[in-house]
Amino acid sequence: MDIQTIGIVGAGQMGNGIAHVMALAGYDVLVTDVNADALNAAMSLIDKNLERQVSRDKITAVAKADAMARIKTTQDIAEVGASDLIIEAATEHEPTKHKIFAALLPHILPHTILTSNTSSISITRLASGTDRPERFMGFHFMNPVPVMQLVELIRGIATDEPTFAACKQVVDRLGKTSASAEDFPAFIVNRILMPMINEAVYTLYEGVGNVQSIDSSMRLGANHPMGPLELADFIGLDTCLAIMNVLHDGLADTKYRPCPLLTKYVEAGWLGRKSQRGFYDYRGETPVPTR
Numbered sequence: 382m383d384i385q386t387i388g389i390v391g392a393g394q395m396g397n398g399i400a401h402v403m404a405l406a407g408y409d410v411l412v413t414d415v416n417a418d419a420l421n422a423a424m425s426l427i428d429k430n431l432e433r434q435v436s437r438d439k440i441t442a443v444a445k446a447d448a449m450a451r452i453k454t455t456q457d458i459a460e461v462g463a464s465d466l467i468i469e470a471a472t473e474h475e476p477t478k479h480k481i482f483a484a485l486l487p488h489i490l491p492h493t494i495l496t497s498n499t500s501s502i503s504i505t506r507l508a509s510g511t512d513r514p515e516r517f518m519g520f521h522f523m524n525p526v527p528v529m530q531l532v533e534l535i536r537g538i539a540t541d542e543p544t545f546a547a548c549k550q551v552v553d554r555l556g557k558t559s560a561s562a563e564d565f566p567a568f569i570v571n572r573i574l575m576p577m578i579n580e581a582v583y584t585l586y587e588g589v590g591n592v593q594s595i596d597s598s599m600r601l602g603a604n605h606p607m608g609p610l611e612l613a614d615f616i617g618l619d620t621c622l623a624i625m626n627v628l629h630d631g632l633a634d635t636k637y638r639p640c641p642l643l644t645k646y647v648e649a650g651w652l653g654r655k656s657q658r659g660f661y662d663y664r665g666e667t668p669v670p671t672r
């Protein structure tokens with residue numbers, strides 16, 4: 382099937398990045414969010430990020446203008462229903478995602494493919510609440526979307542081959558690489574990455590190291606481009622906690638229990654970069670460790 386139009390639900394960190402790369406690849410994009418400010422912020426961020434690509438000679442000014450012209454926003458989720466492919470990229474909260482698919486159902490076309498950018502929630506469970514589990518799958522981008530090469534494609538138990546092939550074709554057209562993952566909690570990347578981040582928070586919690594020593598140990602000692610706590614702030618501590626909870630509940634193994642210190646940061650509203658404070662305080666010129 383030939384996909385031309387993409388609907389995106391959620392205009393946060395991931396939604397705006399997905400809109401950016403889709404529009405640049407020539408797709409017509411319609412983005413919706415419950416929060417009008419998030420839609421406005423997404424459009425100005427996309428503009429800024431495309432401009433950066435122009436200034437680095439990665440794309441032309443014409444390509445930027447064409448991409449911006451292909452992105453429209455709406456607060457009415459019903460309008461998104463008429464898309465060939467819908468990517469849900471709202472908050473990592475299962476009831477919210479079920480509500481979104483329920484709201485979309487009366488408005489989607491017979492051929493519409495439904496997907497979720499969820500980092501960890503069961504695709505099969507999300508699909509089972511819709512009228513088309515065979516045309517439903519996981520479409521998992523990495524953050525930041527314009528930079529990261531990988532997209533995990535996750536088949537639910539009922540996903541059919543034409544749906545998988547159509548999504549794979551979209552990833553190819555983006556110039557990205559897809560990896561196929563089975564539908565088990567947190568799939569591949571986060572199944573491996575999140576327990577490491579959680580362990581870094583335990584290392585901090587138990588006083589084995591402070592924020593700085595933990596991050597520089599992993600940067601210099603394991604050659605990671607970012608320390609795990611810096612990375613957690615980048616991803617969002619609420620998202621990290623949500624994924625650990627999905628691993629803990631879904632695999633029923635205590636090795637996945639979220640660190641109480643991670644929970645405390647989320648309770649404080651210290652969610653990382655997006656709220657200006659997490660394991661680092663980003664309100665000044667340079668990030669300052671908070672422990």
Ligand code: NAD
Pocket residue numbers: 390391392393394395396413414415416419470471472473474477480481498499500501521522523524615616617620
């Ligand atoms: P975010 O908090 O930056 O953005 C979420 C957006 O969803 C917000 O703008 C919010 O207003 C909107 N939203 C909430 N409820 C909604 C509803 N009912 N209808 C429409 N919009 C709604 O979150 P994010 O980091 O962009 O994450 C979005 C999804 O992508 C999550 O499922 C997350 O697990 C996944 N993901 C995140 C990352 C990451 O590094 N942050 C990476 C890969 C995948």
